[in-house]
Ligand SMILES: *[C@@H]1O[C@H](CO)[C@@H](O)[C@H](O)[C@H]1NC(C)=O
Ligand SMILES: *[C@@H]1O[C@H](CO)[C@@H](O)[C@H](O)[C@H]1NC(C)=O
Ligand SMILES: *[C@@H]1O[C@H](CO)[C@@H](O)[C@H](O)[C@H]1NC(C)=O
Ligand SMILES: *[C@@H]1O[C@H](CO)[C@@H](O)[C@H](O)[C@H]1NC(C)=O
Ligand SMILES: *[C@@H]1O[C@H](CO)[C@@H](O)[C@H](O)[C@H]1NC(C)=O
Ligand SMILES: *[C@@H]1O[C@H](CO)[C@@H](O)[C@H](O)[C@H]1NC(C)=O
């Protein structure tokens with residue numbers, strides 16, 4: 070029994086190494102932040118790092134591990150360029166910023182203590198960011214997550230602003246990154262919507278586009294907490310099917326301040342998927358309500374093998 074387990078693990082490792090190109094050079098948050106001991110829910114996030122002040126604040130904060138910023142085409146107010154729009158760090162409806170993408174990457178590269186997540190808000194912003202990302206990626210030694218909403222999601226949300234195929238094919242050419250690809254959502258206080266889920270169609274479509282575009286980079290799926298809790302089996306299948314394509318898949322569970330979230334169901338979702346598979350990017354008060362204490366990073370297969378070995382041990386002693 071134990072031999073089968075070892076054989077399975079070795080086989081899986083061989084398969085994953087073969088599938089995941091350039092994986093050795095990818096900086097995984099779990100490796101960059103060894104103190105979390107593989108428990109991805111322990112990773113902490115700063116949002117809207119879209120100005121020099123916010124960047125400095127986040128870099129100076131010992132509690133923050135990952136910096137999330139938004140990329141749009143806009144005016145860089147520190148220079149005199151009046152005409153040309155460049156990739157800047159800003160969240161719509163803002164159109165200008167004192168921090169360009171290039172400066173954001175440069176400052177982070179020189180600092181070197183935090184991971185980065187970039188949320189691309191338009192095709193044009195992503196297209197014009199590509200050369201900048203390619204220039205910086207080899208020197209960035211920290212985790213880099215490239216995020217975009219690429220598919221239409223619940224509940225009857227609008228079409229994504231990002232071209233699915235373009236983003237997938239182009240983002241996977243930027244080496245050493247982790248792709249964060251999600252669905253648009255319409256949920257929460259703004260729309261007075263408290264019910265909804267990612268249905269089979271949403272999930273299957275995602276696996277389909279990842280397959281069609283031959284994605285070999287690690288993938289994380291950003292899912293909105295209040296919606297993801299309603300289909301635990303679907304989330305499991307999503308990760309399982311993606312892992313067979315890319316070799317590595319996780320969820321990034323996010324939530325807005327006033328979203329309705331069933332706390333018990335969210336705790337259950339995280340425990341069932343495993344804290345080694347779930348980044349948790351939710352408001353502090355929601356995080357504090359979760360009960361993850363009995364969360365196990367063991368897969369059910371390993372568990373079954375362990376139980377079987379114990380039974381075997383007990384039986385052999387009885388004889
Ligand atoms: C999968 O991702 C985890 C981090 O989430 C990393 O530690 C592990 O090495 C990755 N596996 C492969 C085969 O790259
Ligand atoms: C690995 O990355 C390098 C650049 O870092 C790239 O030139 C090469 O094509 C990549 N190999 C594969 C198999 O993706
Ligand atoms: C902006 O323009 C003014 C006057 O034309 C010039 O003195 C200043 O150095 C310029 N600043 C930058 C950052 O280029
Ligand atoms: C990173 O930036 C923060 C804030 O500016 C600073 O306190 C810290 O010393 C910097 N670390 C490094 C290694 O540059
Ligand atoms: C895409 O970006 C390149 C620069 O990398 C630029 O020359 C080109 O005009 C951009 N195309 C669009 C449609 O934005
Ligand atoms: C979503 O669209 C379907 C079909 O168009 C409609 O029946 C349903 O009421 C809509 N739901 C919401 C919450 O808008």
Ligand SMILES: *[C@@H]1O[C@H](CO)[C@@H](O)[C@H](O)[C@H]1NC(C)=O
Nearest residue numbers: 192228231232233234235236
């Ligand atoms: C996405 O871009 C491709 C070409 O880059 C184009 O053929 C396709 O029509 C675009 N899709 C949408 C929905 O605009």
Ligand SMILES: *[C@@H]1O[C@H](CO)[C@@H](O)[C@H](O)[C@H]1NC(C)=O
Nearest residue numbers: 257258259260261262263264
């Ligand atoms: C929100 O929806 C509920 C029923 O789903 C309704 O009773 C309530 O009046 C709505 N509130 C607003 C502000 O639209």
Ligand SMILES: *[C@@H]1O[C@H](CO)[C@@H](O)[C@H](O)[C@H]1NC(C)=O
Nearest residue numbers: 269272273276303306307310
């Ligand atoms: C995952 O793959 C299984 C087996 O091919 C399939 O039945 C299931 O519908 C897939 N689920 C998703 C979300 O892709």
Ligand SMILES: *[C@@H]1O[C@H](CO)[C@@H](O)[C@H](O)[C@H]1NC(C)=O
Nearest residue numbers: 108110111344361362364365
């Ligand atoms: C993972 O971290 C959470 C806090 O984010 C903690 O509650 C939980 O007990 C940890 N689980 C494991 C298996 O380490």
